[in-house]
Amino acid sequence: MKKILVLSLLAVFGVYLAEVLFKIDFGHQFFLNGVKDFYLTASPDKLKVANVVTSIVVNFRGFDTLGEVTVLFLATTAMSSILYKGRHKLGERAVLFSSSRIVMTGSKLLFPAIILLGVYVFVHGHLTPGGGFQGGVIIATGFLLMLLSYQDYQVSHVVLSVVESLAGITFASIGLIGLLNGGTFLHNFLHTGVLNNLLSGGVIPIIYIAVGFKVGAELTGLIYTALNEKD
Amino acid sequence: MEFKLFDLSIVEYAFFVTSVLIILIGLYAALVKKTLIKIVIGLSILDAGINLLLISIGYLKAGTAPIFSPALVKNMPLTLENIKKLSEGMVDPVPQALVLTAIVIGFGVTAVALSLVIRLYRHHHTLNIDEIKNLKW
């Protein structure tokens, strides 16, 4: 009975939503004087950042990203505050995977390559698709691989939280230095360089590298907390 | 040499239809399902649907990625006019940036939700929402 009620309600909602959405002229520019035209010109022209999405994420709407990084930081804090009571000793995790020697050797070989890929992605965030979040996630998958294939693989909680805090502090302090230097928070106070050079975009690559470290550390911390939590 | 099929309007709106369907599936799972894990999955599906909707709002027909890569610029002097000309063929970058933020936030909420599910399972030894009723629902 409840199912039918919910289904019919959802059907009405969906039809109405779709009907409204059909009024959008799909695949065309339909609004005038939107903010996007400004971003598309100012990013290569003023910031010298080739990837416009990066310049929006880190500079034009950089405040969102600061909030977003905080959300991740809060998620790790929240998760450990909700779960944490005790931690397992070595090799007595809640979930145990037994892996063969092939898997173990293979992941050991893959691990540095994955980390390198992650670092590449977040260092080149202002030139190519990708950036701090994507790179951080790739790094965390490297650690996930190691945690899955080695039952006694350990990540130091102290190191993780130090990296996490330092990266967050870097982001916020760059913002505050911008406030002191240029009068506005997150002001781009370094030289912007030449478009498509690795060293271009002023503070944008620095912030994205900090974000990469932070996301990598936080996601690894989340996986580690979830794997090692104890009743 | 454009494909004739893509001129049909229904295909044009396939993105919207799909995202609305995904949103509905997610809402259905979140509202009706009895297992805590399935509810969390429903919320994630809902999140994905909305992200797809946001991305398709920014779509431009035959648009390129909003990246001024060397291959695109091709030694063109980057005057304001050239930039304007190049940017006319680019998709809207703003929804992409918003979706990046929304994905991360959705991930954070999912992580918190799953850790709550673990706590509830420890406490009640069940994932069925009907059996977890110490408080009024």
Next chain:
Amino acid sequence: MVGSPVLFIAIPLLAAFLIPLLGFVWKESVRILPGLVLLYLLYLSLTLMEQVVHTGTIVEVIAGWAPPWGINLVFSPLTGLLTTLMILMGFIIWIYSYRFKNIDFQEAVKYFILLLMLITGSVGIVLTGDIFNQFVFIEITSISAYALTAFYKGRDSAEASFKYLMIGSLSSMFLLLAIALIYSQLGTLNMADIAAKAHLMKPEFKILALIFFITGLGIEAEIFPLNGWAPDAYAQAPGPIGAAFSGIVVKAGVYAMIRVMFTLFDVAGTHQFLIVIGIITLIIAEMSAVRQEHLKRMLAYSSIGQMGLVIVAFGIGTEEGVFAALFLMLNHAIIKSLLFLSGSYLVYHSTGKYISEVDGIARNLPITSFLFALGSIAIVGMPPFAGFWSKWSMLTAAAHSNLILIIGLVLSVSLIELVYYFRVLNRIYFFPKKKEVVVKKPTINALLAMGLLGLLILIIGFYPDSVTGYLHAASQSLLDKGKYIHDVLSTGQLLLP
């Protein structure tokens, strides 16, 4: 730039990232640092508030990009008032919970990070001038709130928190949908820009976006169908967090909703809608409050009811109505926090938190009981305490708009409140004490925090003029939509070459 509004966000974030590091060096600093941050921000907000009332709104631009391209923070008399209020409440809650989790250091670190972020997120919701940025701050607030609700592991707190999370994340999805709809029509996310261009939106988009906004923001504002989480969350969360919910988070939610309705769109009938939804919320919540056996659930329902009253007052729509609504919000933040803080000592060791367990407790806890009684009398609206003036201004606002129904409603609701608060007071003072009830003496810092709140109630009660000037400025700035748009968008012309 000594006093920039962006510091309200930047400094707490910096502190929150710093707390885990400081914990390795000096453990006590984890407790001290949030207080220092909040004290500094309190000073900053008071000075900025003084400045804003005289010289006009400060619009702070982020990253040097003028609105509508960059994100901007708006410190107007209205947002400044709410910011000051939130930070003041945050500071008092910090004093109260200074010794929280005294033994378990790791837990204390998390508690203080989450508390600081709860306050910062709410301040961000109020200050920001960008709808997507507001969404991000709402998520910061909600995630801290979920975690703090589930903070005690012994109770059914995970259940309450999961319930809160389900409703919360569903409604934040609707918020995202609303943002998508607005972006698809106007191509902008800045509130002032949206307000200036709102007439360009197709009407069906406008209506749908407004509905999604109300669904998305109504959860924090605790309006009727979306407040199912509130009583459980208030009852299961630690005592100071209940105070933080009712004193800080709800205020941010109501502000966001009112901003959307008053500034973003000009849809006809929003005032009537506010009055109707407010009345429904009010009646259902007060009726439930009378029937509650749990002290904290009773306080939670009373809190929802008060927010309903605030929404009705906003719905009157005149300047007097908005003034009354803001006055109610201010008083409710102070008084309800006092009730939560003192109430959680009255039932400190009890597992069920039943009202019947406070029998005769006044003999053991004279000061706490006295402060609880002060809060109860003030919130019911008896002269000469703070609550009287806000209810009085609401009555005059309703009378001047010829809304007789609302006058009757306010009076009868006050009567209901009188019944259920005096039922508790009667038990505290005139019932014989039960032997098995164990009493917990409040710590010095808890007494200090509660005393401060009691003092504020007395000050506002005897000298209401000390706040009314700010409230008038705030209500004018909310209603003057043109000035808001002009203030924000003209900053752009100054910055552009």
